[in-house]
Amino acid sequence: MSDKISIESNGKLNVPDQVTIPFIIGDGIGPDIWNASVRVFDAAVEKLYNGKRKINWKEVLAGEKAFNETGSWLPEETLDVFKEYLVGIKGPLTTPIGGGIRSLNVALRKELDLYVCQRPTKWYEGVPSPVKHPERVDMVVFRENTEDIYAGIEFAAGSAEAKRIQDFLKNDLNVDYNFSNTTGVGLKFVSEEGSKRLIRAAIEFALAEGRKSVALVHKGNIMKFTEGAFKNWGYELAEKEFGDQVYTWNQWEQTKAKDGQDAANAEQKSAEEAGKLIIKDVIADNFLQQILLAPQDYDVIATLNLNGDYISDALAALVGGIGIAPGANINFKTGHAIFEATHGTAPRFANTNTMNPSSVILSGVMMLEYMGWKEAADAIVDALAQTIKDKTVTIDFYNLMEDATLVKTSEFADKIIEKI
Numbered sequence: 001m002s003d004k005i006s007i008e009s010n011g012k013l014n015v016p017d018q019v020t021i022p023f024i025i026g027d028g029i030g031p032d033i034w035n036a037s038v039r040v041f042d043a044a045v046e047k048l049y050n051g052k053r054k055i056n057w058k059e060v061l062a063g064e065k066a067f068n069e070t071g072s073w074l075p076e077e078t079l080d081v082f083k084e085y086l087v088g089i090k091g092p093l094t095t096p097i098g099g100g101i102r103s104l105n106v107a108l109r110k111e112l113d114l115y116v117c118q119r120p121t122k123w124y125e126g127v128p129s130p131v132k133h134p135e136r137v138d139m140v141v142f143r144e145n146t147e148d149i150y151a152g153i154e155f156a157a158g159s160a161e162a163k164r165i166q167d168f169l170k171n172d173l174n175v176d177y178n179f180s181n182t183t184g185v186g187l188k189f190v191s192e193e194g195s196k197r198l199i200r201a202a203i204e205f206a207l208a209e210g211r212k213s214v215a216l217v218h219k220g221n222i223m224k225f226t227e228g229a230f231k232n233w234g235y236e237l238a239e240k241e242f243g244d245q246v247y248t249w250n251q252w253e254q255t256k257a258k259d260g261q262d263a264a265n266a267e268q269k270s271a272e273e274a275g276k277l278i279i280k281d282v283i284a285d286n287f288l289q290q291i292l293l294a295p296q297d298y299d300v301i302a303t304l305n306l307n308g309d310y311i312s313d314a315l316a317a318l319v320g321g322i323g324i325a326p327g328a329n330i331n332f333k334t335g336h337a338i339f340e341a342t343h344g345t346a347p348r349f350a351n352t353n354t355m356n357p358s359s360v361i362l363s364g365v366m367m368l369e370y371m372g373w374k375e376a377a378d379a380i381v382d383a384l385a386q387t388i389k390d391k392t393v394t395i396d397f398y399n400l401m402e403d404a405t406l407v408k409t410s411e412f413a414d415k416i417i418e419k420i
Contacts, residue, residue, distance in 0.1 A: 003056060005086040005371070007335030013086075015371045017049075020056045022081045026091020027063045028345025033357035034091045036413035040357075041364050043417040044376040044383075053373065058085070062104055063093040074104055079111050082338065089339040089367055091360060094347075105340070106152070109145050112336045114329035115194065116201050117143040119312040119342065120366070126389040127320035128400035136296040137318050140211075142202035143308025145329060147194045148226075150305040154186035161185075190226035190304065192233050199234040201332050202302035203242055206277055214238075216281040217303040217311065230304055231281045238279045247271030248279040288314060316342070323355075323396050326362035328370070337370055339363040353408045356394040358384065361416070383419035387412065 003020040007013055025034045038057060045053055060078040067073050082088050093104040108114070119141040123134040131137075155162040162185045169175040199216065206214050216235075220228030235250040247268060256264035272278065282290065284307045290297065291314065303311060316325035327342040341359040349355050361384060368377035388397070391404040392415050398406040407415065 004084065005335065007086065011332060011335075013335055013371065015373070017053045018056065019054075019371070020058050020085060021367075022058045022060045022078075022085050022088040024060055024062045024078070024088070024090035024093070025065065026341065026345065027065065027094040028092060028347040028350045029352075029355045030063075030091030030093075030341075030345060032351065032353050032409045033341065033355055033360050036357040036409045037360040037364055040361055040380060040383075040413050040416050040420075041368070041376075044368075044380045044420050045373070047420050048376045048379055049373075053376075060088075062090070062108075074107055079108075082108070082112060082336065086335045087337050087339075087367065087371065089360075089364060090341070092341045092343055092345045094345050106150060108338060109329050112329075112338070113146065113331050113334070114336060114338060115144065115146050115197055116328075116330045116332065117141075117145045117308060117312075118205075118328040118330060118366070119143065119308075119315075120326065121312075121315040121319055123319040124324070124385045124388050126391060126401070127324065128397060129319060131292065131318050133295075134319050137291070137315065139291075139295070139298055139301055139315060140205065141301045141303065141308055141312050141315065142198055142205070143303055143312060144194060144198040144305050146305075147189050147191060148305035149186055149188050150309075151187070151189050153189075154184065157182050157184040188223070188226055190230055192229070195230045195233045195304075196237045197333075199230075199237055199302045200241065201330075202300050203238060203246065203277065203279070204332075206300040207242075207245060211277070211299045212272075213278040213280060213298070214300045214302055215287070215298050216279070217284050217287045217301055217307055218281060219284045219307070220281075221283055227284075227304060227307075234281070234302065235279065242277070245277060246279050247276045249281060250279075284311075287311065291315060291318065312342070321396070322359065324358040324362065326359055326366050328363065328366045330370070337367070339367040339370075353410055354395050355409055356396050357409050357413060361413075379420050380416070383416045386419050387415045390415075 003016055003018055005013055005015050025031050045055060060081045062074050062078050066075055095103050122138045158181050165185050166179040170179060202214050216231050218227040218231045220231045235248050238246045238248050252264045252268050255267050313322060316322045322343040325342045328337060328339045330337040340363055343359055365377045365380050391401055392407055393404055394412050398404045
């Protein structure tokens with residue numbers, strides 16, 4: 001019997017009860033938080049499935065450990081293993097300085113075409129927050145992962161390449177801009193195919209999870225043919241592919257133009273009462289205000305790569321910071337997925353057994369949910385939430401809480417395991 005996850009033509013995963021999952025331990029604090037987290041995963045799977053199911057962990061190399069052992073920051077063997085086993089998990093990785101790889105995380109996403117960066121954000125009772133009502137925050141961000149300026153196509157000021165592009169823009173396209181030798185050039189790419197597959201995944205998720213809305217977050221008022229196109233393609237896709245399951249603000253605008261605002265408002269209210277998924281859009285800068293003023297108005301977010309980077313971290317700050325923020329990079333067509341800690345390596349805290357492992361733990365929860373092992377995932381979330389509520393926490397939360405009990409990384413895992 002195979003120990004590998006496979007995917008059917010309809011997109012359904014086949015997950016064997018004895019499954020092998022590759023992992024990257026990570027750099028800096030990676031080993032500390034991984035060693036704590038993996039014990040939580042194993043305990044939940046053992047407890048919830050009475051030994052019937054088990055994860056066999058297969059280490060693969062990336063980052064400093066890979067470079068020290070193989071001379072490569074991202075060995076080809078690592079990519080081959082992730083391709084073969086479909087689903088994996090990783091700790092934080094160092095970005096090489098002066099090397100050929102701009103970012104190991106971006107390289108992994110690009111090689112496996114992991115076009116969705118999925119980042120859920122919700123508050124757990126007791127977690128310190130800078131806002132008055134963090135409990136109103138419950139969003140899932142779908143960030144496009146392969147396009148936008150993260151394609152990494154840019155040229156340094158004064159380079160021959162930058163000069164050629166500037167000359168082309170000025171002489172051939174009559175671009176009205178005062179170029180100079182001190183001007184760097186970067187290119188932004190947004191395609192219909194890339195936009196639609198991201199937005200499709202967000203809508204399918206929202207419908208499957210019974211969510212109320214999907215917000216297309218963009219800066220289309222300025223970047224009309226990239227981010228504005230993203231918004232337009234989103235509405236087009238929603239209306240064409242999801243029909244009566246959704247109601248769009250685009251339809252609201254059309255009704256308003258034809259029959260007036262009262263008719264449009266009544267139509268949207270009727271759609272909400274019928275349980276239709278509302279598809280709306282919001283300008284990115286306004287959205288960053290709204291998550292502070294009215295976060296309860298937003299549910300699933302579909303956005304472009306750079307916007308998604310800002311938004312994900314801003315939302316994480318509302319509910320305790322990126323130390324407790326999980327993440328996933330997924331290709332829903334091939335089934336490939338890598339779940340990851342969303343924070344950095346914090347090298348000065350390496351081997352201190354002091355850091356919060358919650359980002360890796362909750363990323364593992366997302367992985368278990370993706371695999372269909374929801375019982376184990378729910379058990380971990382409940383145990384983690386109770387541990388934090390009891391104020392038994394690592395140093396990051398301890399410094400912000402009153403009457404808390406300080407524990408080490410490994411001890412925090414012990415407390416969660418006790419509660420599973």
